[in-house]
Amino acid sequence: MxxxxxxxxxxxxxxxxxxxxxxxxxxxxLGPLPQRSRAAVTDYAARRARVQTMSDADFVEPAKHARTAAARLIGATPEEIALGPNTSFGINVAATGLQVPRGSIVLASEGEFPANVYPWMNRDRLRLELVPRTAEGWPDEDRLLERIAAGGVSILATSSVQFHTGFRANLERLGRVCRQHDTFLVVDAIQSLGCLPMDVRQSGADVVATGGHKWLCSPFGSGFAFVRREIQERLDPQFIGWYSMHAGREFEALTGYEWGFVPDASRYEVGTLAQQDLIGFAESVSVLLEAGxxxxxxxxxxxxxxxxxxxxxxxxxxxxxxxxxxxxxxxxxxxxxxxxxxxxxxxxxxxxxxxxxxxxxxxxxxxxxxxxxxxxxxxxxxxxxxxxx
Ligand SMILES: Cc1ncc(COP(=O)(O)O)c(C=O)c1O
Missing domain, CATH: 3.90.1150.10 (Aspartate Aminotransferase, domain 1)
Structure with missing residues (x-):
């Protein structure tokens, strides 16, 4: 110690x-920005001011480093990471895109942070059921699981850690039951990532969403969504980015407009990313990974x-x-x-x-x-x- x-x-x-x-x-x-992140963001801004000195790598490398850092943090592969500005981005990717029948039931606990509630209140597509909390005010996991076992629940949405009580979910247990009942597990992880270890393989989460500005000590506007490899074909992008397409990666011939998503989670990213924020994100995550x-x-x-x-x-x-x-x-x-x-x-x-x-x-x-x-x-x-x- x-x-x-x-x-x-x-x-x-x-x-x-x-x-x-x-x-x-x-x-x-809100987390503080580590010195190395501050330096990297400032350095990138200085290079932006002298844009004539920038190279193609300056547009590609920040996102690549951020994707790798995010993947390392949660035991995923970079191909399972979609970079985005905040937690709401990832929750919305799931809420709008998961292939579930119209009117499907989404289950969540009362007391969830609203970023993990409003996106599920999309009444054209989904029906949100909120499960009452325990007497102590914590998510009632027994009741959530009983409801899933009763059938008909397409998605379970939960925070890994509740924002006001700090109550930690048992993701392994939730994930196990979700798998048995073909229920997608979507996790808002902003209150745990950077402070509590997460292994997405063990947790069985299908989608994990986070912003970087709290425990990850990263710039505002940096965050990511993990989308498990096996479900990417069951989660359709609803906002279509040109760079999410195979043909968008061919900079010399962009106007063929051939439809076809890249075969990884970057298909959920929408257009040009906030490179300076992602530079800071990768540096901040490196501090956390070095600390362990x-x-x-x-x-x-x-x-x-x-x-x-x-x-x-x-x-x-x-x-x-x-x-x-x-x-x-x-x-x-x-x-x-x-x-x-x-x-x-x-x-x-x-x-x-x-x-x-x-x-x-x-x-x-x-x-x-x-x-x-x-x-x-x-x-x-x-x-x-x-x-x-
Ligand atoms: C559990 C939880 N989810 C999400 C957010 C924030 O959502 P976003 O990153 O979309 O601003 C917060 C806090 O601000 C939170 O505590």
Missing amino acids: IDSADRFDRIRQTEFHELEDSAYLNAAS VSGIRNHVDALLEPLRNWILEHPEVSSLSSFDPSRRSGIVSFRPPAVERVYRELQRAGVVCSVREGGIRIAAHLYNTSRHIELVLEVLETRAAEGWG
Whole structure:
């Protein structure tokens, strides 16, 4: 643990030193850009200003690196990655394009982030069924699976980690049952990728969508959708990009207009990509991969342990998060008496976090230290000692 704390201290110093001594516990909203990403984006912008010095490679390589980085992050192949601006892009690729009969049922839990709800409310094509949460406010996986087993569900849409409770889905279990019932599994992974390991082969996810700006510490406008190789022929692109076509790759003869998609997930990309954002994305993901996402998970889990213990010792504070090791993530959310007052005091103490759905959401990442959680606990101790008033 000491070794890994040293390692993460070094990463903080080299890549995230501009956080200075702020207790930035808000990756669930927005991650900081590492130094190497900032440098790469700035360098690319400088080359854009001197466009006469750019080569063809400058248009091709950023996307290639981003695709490879995304694939490595989730155990996919680059041919299964469609680059896009945000999570909503990938969810929409699935919601509009999966070949399912008209009026098909899409199942999701209540409480999902709206990016994973509105695209499924496409009433011409799909029927969204929202399954009530457990008494604790978490997705009720037993009930979701019972509903799938009852038949007639074409798509299960879930977040890998819920945005306000930090509750982690058991994707392997969900994926297994989805496969048995020929139900597509679509995962919004923006609240886990970069902090929790993901292996798409194990999870059985058919589509995984994410934006890069949170835990992946990447520029706004960078993200991707994974589309499992085997289902690409069952997921039709609804927006047609010229570069998604075989014939679009023949720069010397573009006007043959021969219909035919490229044989990989780049068929879902629409036109020219945000190269400068993708350069930053690839660099940011390289920081996370070098740190090791399993190591990040362990680091974050250890950091959050004293906060979890403190909450357990204070019955007047309710936890919105599950403390079951298999359900933990980088997020701990809790509801103390007088939430707004506590939140103000946290801000005053230099803690950056969020209030979501009536709870204080603490999101720890690789650049955080135990001192940051101590600061949170100091504020909570003071509020508790003063009767929360
Ligand atoms: C679970 C979840 N999905 C999606 C988003 C954002 O969607 P998008 O990347 O499309 O802006 C958020 C947060 O902003 C989120 O918490």
